[in-house]
Amino acid sequence: MKCRHCRAELTLPLIDLGSAPPSNAYLTKLTLRRPEKWFPLKVLVCESCWLVQAESYSRAAELFNEEYAYFSSFSEQWLKHAQHYVDTVVARFGLTIDSQVIEVASNDGYLLQFVKQRGIPCLGIEPTASTSSAARIKGIETIEEFFGVELAGRLAGQGFKADLMVANNVLAHTPDINDFSAGFILLLKPWGVVTFEFPHLMKLIEQNQFDTIYHEHFSYFSFTAIMQIFSRNGLSVLDVEEINTHGGSLRVFAQRMDTGKHAVSENVSNLLDKERVAGMNNAYYYKGFQENADKVKNDFVAFLIKAKQEGKTVAGYGAAAKGNTLLNYAGIRPDLLPFVVDRNPAKQGKYLPGSRIPIFDESRLRDAQPDYVVILPWNLKEEVMRQLDYINAWGGKFVTAVPVLKCGYN
Ligand SMILES: [Zn+2]
Incomplete structure (x- = not known):
């Protein structure tokens, strides 16, 4: 297989997670009686541009035929994050009611609602029907398509030009990273800025976050790799921030290479140095990851078996x-x-793909009163522990598996 960005041949493995069904392919009572399609889940490292990427396999398109069930607005923490982001960028770039904001992968309008509240014109781009209609209900104009050079050119032809573009947690989901990145310069005003947020590969590797690898993610980014990808597609990076979302993400600010005039922050060279010192430009850095992930997996299995043997209940x-x-x-x-x-x-009422574990609403927890509650989205741990603090009443304890097994806290 060749690199999705630079076309170099890929030979260095990061991790092989065997095979799994698409992670959003939830089962119903009816589909539970049918076989599931399992796809290989293996990740490789490009030793030329350091883009880390999922191995391609046949029939990948089948992954995205399932009903998409992720709505950003279901997380309070994520909504607060979006609101804070909007407050910050409006002030930093002086956005007014005469500005235009365009968000790519605008989901259910979780972020643009805060732009709209300020009276700033905004446009969402979101290919998923269920979430884009939820955004329209909030009054946010949303184009139901995938983003890339073709759509960007068409919107520019219709007169759209953005002061700010936003693309949060979408880069990884993009199969053609070059076409996607090249779309932004077509829609930005000469001084316009685009910001991206994506999980930082350095955190993924150093915190054993192998569970953030799934089929819908085509790529995993270091800052080093993203700098190269952007610069070959007409974008220059002016700033970068390390933020806490999704276990440690980057927020990258970029502008048009041809006309952008914002000064470049020293954060850019500092983070490149940090990655270089960590060894991210060296094959050795990527070699111990499988072993570390296997330890997390084994400890988690051992915990569940021990709980079962001791007669403890787990949810x-x-x-x-x-x-x-x-x-x-x-x-x-x-x-x-x-x-x-x-x-x-x-x-609710469905079953997890592969494991076929049933999904209930939260009241089931109060009824069953389990001894342990495993928080699977560990990135929302604080929020979940606050929300479920009532498990203390029956002596329930919380468990997280990543970065290392932690059980019995409340
Ligand atoms: Zn490459």
């Missing part, structure tokens, strides 16, 4: 994609984890 919280990677890699089934609860009504 899961959060029917999230990262939970599915962990559960399927670890081979967990309902005998060790009988159910998970989730706040999203679209997932």
Whole structure:
């Protein structure tokens, strides 16, 4: 296989997670009686541009035929993050009611609602029908298409020009990273700025976050790799911030290479140095990851078996994609984890792909009073622990598996 960015041949493996069904392919009572399609889940490193990427396999398009159930607005923490972001960029770039904001992968309008509240014109681009219609209900104009050079050119032809573009947690989902990146310069005003947020590969590797690897992610980015990808597609980076979302993300600010005039922050060279010192430009850096991930997996399985042997009951919280990677890699089934609860009504009454663990609403937790609650989306741990503090009443304890198994806290 060749690199999605630079076309170099890929030979260095990062991790092989065996195979798994698509992480958003939740099952219903009816589909539970049918076989599932499992796809290989292996990640490789490009030793030329250091883009880390999923191995391609046949029939990848089948992944995205499933009903998409992720709505950003179901997380309070994520909404606060979006609101804070809007406050910050409006002030920093002096956005007014005469500005234009365009968000790519605008989901259900979780972020643009705060732009709209300020009276700033905004446009969402979101290919998923269920989330884009939720955004329209909030009054946010949303184009239901995938972003790339073709759409960007068409919108520019219709007169759209952005002061600010936003693309949060979408880069990884993009199969053609070059076409996607090249779209922004077509829609930005000469001084316009685009910001991207994506999980930082350095955190993924150093914190054993192998469960953030799933089929819908085509790429995993270091700052070093993204700088190269952007610069070959007409974007220059003016600033970068390390932020806490999704276990440690980067927020990258970029502008048009031809006309951008914002000064470049020293954060840019500092983070490049930090990655170089960590060894991210060296194959050695990537070589111990499988072993570290296997330890997390083994410790988690050992915990579940021990709990079962001791007669303790366990439930899961959060029917999230990262939970599915962990559960399927670890081979967990309902005998060790009988159910998970989730706040999203679209997932309740369904079953996790692969593990086939049933998903209930939160009231099931109060009824069953499990001894342990495994928080699968560990990135939302603080929020979930606050929300479920009532498990203390029956002596329930919280468990997280990543970066290392931590059990019995409350
Ligand atoms: Zn490459």
